Amino acid sequence: MCKPTPVPSLNASHSGIPTRLEKEAQATKEKTYSLKTLPDSVPRKHPVKLPPNTSQENFDLAITELRKSLVNNDAVEINDKPLVDGWYMEHPNTHDAFHIADQEKLVCSAVAYPSSVEEVQEIVRWANRYLIPIYPISMGRNLGYGGAAPRVPGSVVVDLGREMNKVLRINGENASCMVEPGVSYFKLYEEVQKSGFPLWIDVPDVGGGSVLGNALDRGVGYTPYGDHFANHCGMEIVLPDGSLLRTGMGSLPGPNGDDNPTWESFQHSFGPSIDGLFTQSNFGIVTKMGFWLMPATEHQSYMITFPEEEQFGQIVDAIRPLALKRVLGNIPQLRHAIQELAVTGRPRTDWYSGSGPLPRDVVRDSISKLPVGNISWIFYGTQYGDATSITSQLSLIKKEFAKIAGSKFYLPSDLPPDHYIHSRVEVCSGIPSIRELSWLNWKPNAAHLFFSPITPTNSSDATKIHHLITTLHEKWGFDLFPTLCIAGREIHYITNIVYDRSDAEEKARARKMMKEMIDAAAQEGFGEYRTHLLFADQVAGTYDWGGGALMRFHEVIKDVLDPNGILAPGRNGIWPRGLS
Ligand code: EUG
Numbered sequence: 179m180c181k182p183t184p185v186p187s188l189n190a191s192h193s194g195i196p197t198r199l200e201k202e203a204q205a206t207k208e209k210t211y212s213l214k215t216l217p218d219s220v221p222r223k224h225p226v227k228l229p230p231n232t233s234q235e236n237f238d239l240a241i242t243e244l245r246k247s248l249v250n251n252d253a254v255e256i257n258d259k260p261l262v263d264g265w266y267m268e269h270p271n272t273h274d275a276f277h278i279a280d281q282e283k284l285v286c287s288a289v290a291y292p293s294s295v296e297e298v299q300e301i302v303r304w305a306n307r308y309l310i311p312i313y314p315i316s317m318g319r320n321l322g323y324g325g326a327a328p329r330v331p332g333s334v335v336v337d338l339g340r341e342m343n344k345v346l347r348i349n350g351e352n353a354s355c356m357v358e359p360g361v362s363y364f365k366l367y368e369e370v371q372k373s374g375f376p377l378w379i380d381v382p383d384v385g386g387g388s389v390l391g392n393a394l395d396r397g398v399g400y401t402p403y404g405d406h407f408a409n410h411c412g413m414e415i416v417l418p419d420g421s422l423l424r425t426g427m428g429s430l431p432g433p434n435g436d437d438n439p440t441w442e443s444f445q446h447s448f449g450p451s452i453d454g455l456f457t458q459s460n461f462g463i464v465t466k467m468g469f470w471l472m473p474a475t476e477h478q479s480y481m482i483t484f485p486e487e488e489q490f491g492q493i494v495d496a497i498r499p500l501a502l503k504r505v506l507g508n509i510p511q512l513r514h515a516i517q518e519l520a521v522t523g524r525p526r527t528d529w530y531s532g533s534g535p536l537p538r539d540v541v542r543d544s545i546s547k548l549p550v551g552n553i554s555w556i557f558y559g560t561q562y563g564d565a566t567s568i569t570s571q572l573s574l575i576k577k578e579f580a581k582i583a584g585s586k587f588y589l590p591s592d593l594p595p596d597h598y599i600h601s602r603v604e605v606c607s608g609i610p611s612i613r614e615l616s617w618l619n620w621k622p623n624a625a626h627l628f629f630s631p632i633t634p635t636n637s638s639d640a641t642k643i644h645h646l647i648t649t650l651h652e653k654w655g656f657d658l659f660p661t662l663c664i665a666g667r668e669i670h671y672i673t674n675i676v677y678d679r680s681d682a683e684e685k686a687r688a689r690k691m692m693k694e695m696i697d698a699a700a701q702e703g704f705g706e707y708r709t710h711l712l713f714a715d716q717v718a719g720t721y722d723w724g725g726g727a728l729m730r731f732h733e734v735i736k737d738v739l740d741p742n743g744i745l746a747p748g749r750n751g752i753w754p755r756g757l758s
Contacts, residue, residue: 179270182211185267188368191758192343192360193317193386195267196368199612205490206523206615207265213525213622216680219260220281226258227332229310240308241288244334247300248292257434263679266386266615271318271337274327275551276625276675278685278692279712286313286335295416295465301336302463302590303420305744307503312336313746314463316359316391322628322674323395329748338465339388346466350375353471354411354442359390359464363610370471371621377471378608380404385610390467394457395708398663398670400606402562403472403638403679404509412441412468413453418740419633423462425453442468458708459732460746461739472608478568478589479560479603481697485584487538487749490644494664496578501666505574506684508606512662515545518556520659520676522548523616534674535657551596553586558599560606579619617659623680626690628694629673631704632704640669643704647673654691696720710750 185203186194195203227238245254261282263275271283290312292298305312311333318326318337328335339360346356348370357366363385370377380399382392393406412426423429427440429447445453456462484493493512500506516536519529529544529623530536546552557579561571577584590599601613618624629647633639644660651658651673659674673695677688692713696706701719709717721728732752736743743754 182207182265185265188364193267193269193362193364194364195321195386195612196364199364203267203612206612207215207267209523210265210615210618210624210694212639213619213624216623217261219262222258222260224282226256227282227287229287229332230330232308232310233334235306237287237310240304240310244290244301244304248290248297250291250293253291253293253297256627257286257288257589261285263678266319266321266384266612266618269319269321269325269386271315271326271335273437274320274325274711276325277679278625278627278689278710280349280682281679282548283331284324284329285331286328287332289335289337289339291337293432295342295414295422297415298336298338298463299420299422301334302416302418302744305334306419306742309742309744310334311747313749314338314359315392316388317362317386319362319387320391320395322626322710327711329711329714329746333746338463342465345369348375348377348471349442352443353377353473355467355471356412356442356466356468357389358466361389363389363392364693367608367610375471376474378474379469379471379610380406380409380608381605381610382406383614384612385603386612389469391466393467393469394464396457397708398509399506400511401472401601401608402508403470406469407454407457409470410453410467410654411443411470412466413456413464414466415456415462416465417462418742418745425456426468426523431559441468455735458750460749460752461735463745470605474569477560477562477603477607478562478572479599479606480557480572480590481588481593481602482557482559482579483550483586483588484555484557484582485553485752486575489582490555491556491641492582494635494640494669495637496582497664498666499558500575501580501635501664503564504666505571506559506561507561507571508559509663510557510645510666511602511709512664513556513558514660515550515554515556516541516657516659516660517617517659518548518550518598519544520551520620521614523619525622526620526657534655535652549597550588556605558602560602568656615744617676618658620676621678623678624676625679625711627675627677627692628708629675629692630706630708631671631695631699631746632707633669633671633704635664635667635669639704640671642702643671643699646698646702647671650691650695650698652686654694656691664674703749714748714751 188194313333314336332615335605343360348355368637380401380403415423437624561568662671663670
């Protein structure tokens with residue numbers, strides 16, 4: 179394939195790469211492109227996808243009016259050009275870059291770029307006048323869960339991030355910040371460094387996402403502040419009627435018209451706590467959000483390997499008490515050996531030329547040649563605090579895991595400089611990275627889809643869901659890439675399904691496997707914490723205790739706040755009256 183263009187820098191674009199990672203990003207992109215067989219774009223099969231029940235004439239009228247009400251000349255773009263999947267750092271806002279269905283299935287009709295909260299309000303009022311569904315995105319990097327794509331094809335995507343991307347303030351004393359939707363982890367990190375305050379941000383596995391958007395989807399990271407929603411403080415929201423709301427202490431006006439001085443200090447206000455209503459929902463557009471930052475500290479990452487596949491339950495049971503007692507410093511990850519192969523960035527054909535899933539003996543032979551040797555599971559943890567407490571924590575942790583036969587403990591200094599653990603050191607101390615993208619070289623034109631059930635932290639439940647997922651991966655012919663984020667009481671069991679975007683048959687198989695996993699898991703009482711747009715209805719349908727009491731509650735709120743059903747209809751399975 180052709181040589182890829184330079185990766186946009188953070189100086190030039192809100193969604194770009196910081197200077198410190200420019201070389202690595204370019205090399206990663208070039209490697210991925212070297213495996214690409216798909217052209218950058220193909221001619222569109224269909225004309226512009228219009229919003230539902232909207233004639234071309236009304237659409238043109240509506241767009242003309244929208245253009246007039248927004249200040250920037252290029253504030254509205256019609257989605258009529260060829261669709262370009264791009265690359266992680268140049269992701270599209272026109273469709274799902276990781277299209278698990280046809281590339282043209284989930285497309286918007288147009289993209290609007292508001293440059294202020296007032297313009298967001300204008301857009302919402304406009305949508306109500308023309309009954310055109312709008313779909314807000316912060317950065318649109320929700321890859322594996324639908325990217326920037328709207329649930330209802332033909333919606334107008336409201337790309338908040340391009341123009342609204344400021345870190346509004348960083349408070350060094352309060353250890354907090356207030357951000358707009360277009361602030362990525364990369365950007366917040368740079369801004370905190372510039373501020374000079376000794377503070378950390380918390381980052382997920384890859385750093386290109388929106389801090390605000392990730393928290394609204396209830397994403398996680400890997401410092402002690404890893405629960406992103408739990409560490410938010412204060413929101414500003416444009417409601418579906420165009421009115422503006424501030425939650426928490428932001429609802430109490432500050433002196434002289436200033437923002438309330440405790441907005442980023444206390445999460446609640448007086449009366450019900452409503453912030454959660456704006457996560458994984460379609461009840462409002464969040465335009466500002468506060469976050470707590472962690473005081474920088476000493477830290478020590480480590481890795482523990484386990485030789486046997488069957489030790490899985492034992493590992494889970496060893497983690498639980500350590501996590502419950504908060505001996506473990508962060509939400510650790512437990513990964514399967516096959517990830518150790520994938521995260522090297524080498525394609526699967528380097529290890530195996532067959533078509534089905536990698537046979538276990540091939541994984542064993544391959545992993546045996548890597549520095550960790552013949553192992554089945556790898557645990558990545560990090561401890562925090564002063565050197566003395568880290569030492570005492572580590573001795574407790576080592577003692578517990580040493581009870582598992584054949585386990586081995588490593589510090590980063592025990593492993594070669596190109597080992598993945600060094601990227602874990604960064605992620606677990608709040609430095610955003612792109613190393614995790616290496617997985618995307620596993621197959622040509624690779625994309626991924628997450629299956630993300632929650633299980634209690636105990637060996638019998640965790641083993642049950644692990645077997646269910648393993649069996650269905652074998653049945654449908656996919657390599658199993660489990661990454662488990664293990665807390666004291668629950669596990670986010672993240673399954674990374676990697677597929678070739680050029681292969682319609684493989685994509686259909688991945689969709690069928692996903693459907694079957696969702697149903698089979700629900701029958702055993704397991705549900706997903708988050709899912710791709712295309713599976714939202716099915717997942718929402720599994721949370722049906724009491725004859726669907728929860729969804730009825732969501733729908734009552736939806737219809738009161740958004741009687742015209744213009745805001746992200748169908749998001750997380752919540753449909754407005756008359757559209758389900
Ligand atoms: C990961 C973790 C997630 C998620 C998607 C991916 C990690 C991948 C804990 O949540 O939703 C390595």
